[in-house]
Amino acid sequence: MNVLISSGSGSTTVSIINTSQNSSVNFRSTKPGLLLFPKPRSPAISVRFSRAAIDLNDPNWKSKYQTDFEERFNIPHITDVFPDAEAIRSTFCLKMRSPTADFSGGYPSDEEWHGYINNKDRVLLKVINYSSPTSAGAVCIDPDCTWIEQWVHRAGPREKIYFRPEKVKAAIVTCGGLCPGLNDVIRHIVITLEIYGVKNVVGIPFGYRGFSDKNLAEIPLSRKVVQNIHLSGGSLLGVSRGGPTVSEIVDSIEERGINMFFVLGGNGTHAGANAIHNECRKRKMKVAVVGVPKTIDNDILHMDKTFGFDTAVEEAQRAINSAYIEAHSAYHGIGVVKLMGRSSGFIAMQASLASGQVDICLIPEVPFNLHGPHGVLKHLKYLIETKGSAVICVAEGAGQSFLENTNAKDASGNKVLGDIGVHIQQETKKYFKEIGISADVKYIDPTYMIRAVRANASDGILCTVLGQNAVHGAFAGHSGITVGIINTHYAYLPIPEVIAYAKSVDPNSRMWHRCLTSTGQPDFI
Ligand SMILES: Nc1ncnc2c1ncn2[C@@H]1O[C@H](COP(=O)(O)OP(=O)(O)OP(=O)(O)O)[C@@H](O)[C@H]1O
Numbered sequence: 001m002n003v004l005i006s007s008g009s010g011s012t013t014v015s016i017i018n019t020s021q022n023s024s025v026n027f028r029s030t031k032p033g034l035l036l037f038p039k040p041r042s043p044a045i046s047v048r049f050s051r052a053a054i055d056l057n058d059p060n061w062k063s064k065y066q067t068d069f070e071e072r073f074n075i076p077h078i079t080d081v082f083p084d085a086e087a088i089r090s091t092f093c094l095k096m097r098s099p100t101a102d103f104s105g106g107y108p109s110d111e112e113w114h115g116y117i118n119n120k121d122r123v124l125l126k127v128i129n130y131s132s133p134t135s136a137g138a139v140c141i142d143p144d145c146t147w148i149e150q151w152v153h154r155a156g157p158r159e160k161i162y163f164r165p166e167k168v169k170a171a172i173v174t175c176g177g178l179c180p181g182l183n184d185v186i187r188h189i190v191i192t193l194e195i196y197g198v199k200n201v202v203g204i205p206f207g208y209r210g211f212s213d214k215n216l217a218e219i220p221l222s223r224k225v226v227q228n229i230h231l232s233g234g235s236l237l238g239v240s241r242g243g244p245t246v247s248e249i250v251d252s253i254e255e256r257g258i259n260m261f262f263v264l265g266g267n268g269t270h271a272g273a274n275a276i277h278n279e280c281r282k283r284k285m286k287v288a289v290v291g292v293p294k295t296i297d298n299d300i301l302h303m304d305k306t307f308g309f310d311t312a313v314e315e316a317q318r319a320i321n322s323a324y325i326e327a328h329s330a331y332h333g334i335g336v337v338k339l340m341g342r343s344s345g346f347i348a349m350q351a352s353l354a355s356g357q358v359d360i361c362l363i364p365e366v367p368f369n370l371h372g373p374h375g376v377l378k379h380l381k382y383l384i385e386t387k388g389s390a391v392i393c394v395a396e397g398a399g400q401s402f403l404e405n406t407n408a409k410d411a412s413g414n415k416v417l418g419d420i421g422v423h424i425q426q427e428t429k430k431y432f433k434e435i436g437i438s439a440d441v442k443y444i445d446p447t448y449m450i451r452a453v454r455a456n457a458s459d460g461i462l463c464t465v466l467g468q469n470a471v472h473g474a475f476a477g478h479s480g481i482t483v484g485i486i487n488t489h490y491a492y493l494p495i496p497e498v499i500a501y502a503k504s505v506d507p508n509s510r511m512w513h514r515c516l517t518s519t520g521q522p523d524f525i
């Protein structure tokens, strides 16, 4: 038995590899911490997953794990800092279908309505009970793969709210790169705020930059303004990378009198949102900071998917189909399509699966060689000889080791990647020239065409529900949370848990195996 420890991006993975059975089991700690390993001949493992070290020899380790899990996934609340914060009956009820001009007659309420979520409602995070660590894709807590229920907080409207609607100034910001569905989420945040009775809603232009650039004015938002924005892609508010410091942002939030802040973005944006939440707490500001994960790459932890991902997979079909048609119509045609995915190959994998036209799918999580007896080029030769054409779908973050590392960073500090698509095209042309076989290689990079489209129907629904739930979470008094779809239900999660590291494709998952079955590609190592 070998034990392999790998750390990176804020997580530590312990792989226990059974060399005799050629199997392995992974334990991933979501926070850096102590990891103790089996002493020789001892089956005991003690893993510090987060706050407490869990000694698997302790007969009570299961309940300790559960307590620790509950603590980790607890969602911060305004009463943590303001224990005496006043709660009122929710203004979100059947009698509040259209916003009233004012609350002169008192707040509407509906004692009879059973449309609220109980604070104790929970959603199950993991739904597969793996019977063995050798089951495909198994992620286990201990070597026996003991089943432990892991519950997270159900999202939705609560009966009690911690903000009086007429005293709310809500702000929305969209950061990072574009993603289909941004306008749909903005729209539903605004509409839901109005249904609670909020009149003062603004958009911060061009991401966090809008807080510091004096030339950028707040954008007043209302149902009228956002009514049709979902009909086009992009973001009504604009996006950006980089920008002011957390302290400058919170200064600006304070000056503007914002007390509900909705932040739409990916890992970076959420790291910012969490820091803003902490800074507001430190300054004793009663502000609800709520994130909505936006990442076309689908690399946010714990969620079934993030909005825009489905649309991206669907839109990628056009590029793959064009590559296929080009390749299929040419003599010895080879089509190369590069899709998004900085560190996670979800779009490339799902798009390959959906199209049924891809022969080779390359993702950052699965190492490959281009050259050599088992390399991609050798397989391309085989495909040309047997099928006459071939299509490669590669994620942008794949094969970066083949490219020159410029150490360049974008304004947010993200590494600027080399173009693996161009590299594959060039190497393929060279290779076929060298072996004296003609090949017609075409390269398609649809990145920005995909990102700019409007959300499809399934993302439209997801965005609607996420936008509504973000508002419910803020009114319920939560802050430092984000909202996601988990096993088809909606949940609130504390931000640090979803950005502990980037979610990636598990090469031992059924989905990756299905992709391999579909493409028919061998290992390229
Ligand atoms: N650790 C951090 N702390 C505070 N702010 C951050 C942090 N990381 C990134 N940001 C800020 O968040 C914003 C968006 O970050 P970034 O450009 O990385 O996009 P992202 O949210 O990860 O989305 P995408 O999926 O498009 O990359 C930027 O304005 C950046 O300055």
Ligand SMILES: O=P(O)(O)OC[C@H]1O[C@](O)(CO)[C@@H](O)[C@@H]1O
Binding pocket: 176, 177, 178, 266, 295, 296, 297, 340, 341, 342, 396, 410
């Ligand atoms: O060119 P930009 O705007 O920096 O965005 C590129 C990045 O955005 C993403 O699409 C994520 O939003 C990544 O896949 C990609 O690396």
Ligand SMILES: [Mg+2]
Binding pocket: 176, 266, 267, 268, 414
């Ligand atoms: Mg990012």
